[in-house]
């Protein structure tokens with residue numbers, strides 16, 4: 266059994282205290298279970314080094330509960346790997362629609378799509394992104410925008426104009442994607458705060474974008490196990506997992522595990538799963554990327570004030586890992 270699946274996780278309690286003043290826009294209840302997964306991985310069907318079955322097996326053996334095989338412009342039907350699928354491991358069909366505008370790579374994942382989709386091109390960068398997002402939506406799939414800083418391709422002002430897209434990679438495990446920005450270019454958390462502050466409801470995911478399952482595991486290699494999401498849901502069902510991901514009912518991680526996230530009308534409480542002797546700091550972050558408060562307690566609590574616009578949390582551990590709790594939006598009545 267996955268450690269998150271326990272009776273103690275009857276979480277995200279949606280109590281309303283009836284108080285006046287600012288309140289959080291409480292997400293709908295999404296079930297008591299947490300499911301760990303990765304939505305971006307490659308195989309030998311494009312530029313990965315291992316066959317789809319080996320890749321899926323790697324994740325299954327590491328206790329991931331769902332996986333999207335997202336090869337470049339190649340669709341892998343999960344039916345061909347059905348022997349790996351059981352009540353604790355789900356393959357969600359997908360593809361990385363791999364296009365470009367001029368020299369800028371434009372890579373959009375399509376999650377839970379029924380068949381292969383063709384990458385789309387356009388006469389502008391925004392148009393190229395939008396057409397690929399629309400292509401995924403046209404078959405009722407869920408898009409996510411991949412590694413915006415890869416090739417320094419997609420700037421924040423362009424991202425702000427994209428419609429019908431709810432998910433953005435804020436961490437990608439590939440060594441060449443510049444998650445942290447640099448040289449005057451913003452990192453992806455800064456980009457995310459810009460979008461949120463501008464009024465966009467967009468959620469930040471962490472992914473592996475793994476290519477290298479063989480040979481050395483190291484910082485210059487595109488190995489699995491670097492970034493993932495943990496989604497709240499009733500059951501391990503592809504449509505429910507994807508719907509809840511798109512509704513922000515998850516946290517993203519590069520190492521920190523959470524026991525629970527409890528959102529009430531006036532407060533957020535984060536319960537961290539203690540790992541051996543690790544220490545933790547939780548930063549609650551609001552409009553403009555401002556750190557609203559920090560806590561070294563485990564249970565980190567934030568009480569709404571009213572001027573935050575949104576509140577998200579980043580939990581950093583003493584080993585360099587992090588978890589990102591998705592933004593909750595503030596209603597000022």
Ligand SMILES: [Zn+2]
Pocket residue numbers: 361372411412
């Ligand atoms: Zn890519």
Ligand SMILES: [Zn+2]
Pocket residue numbers: 305306307361474
């Ligand atoms: Zn990729």
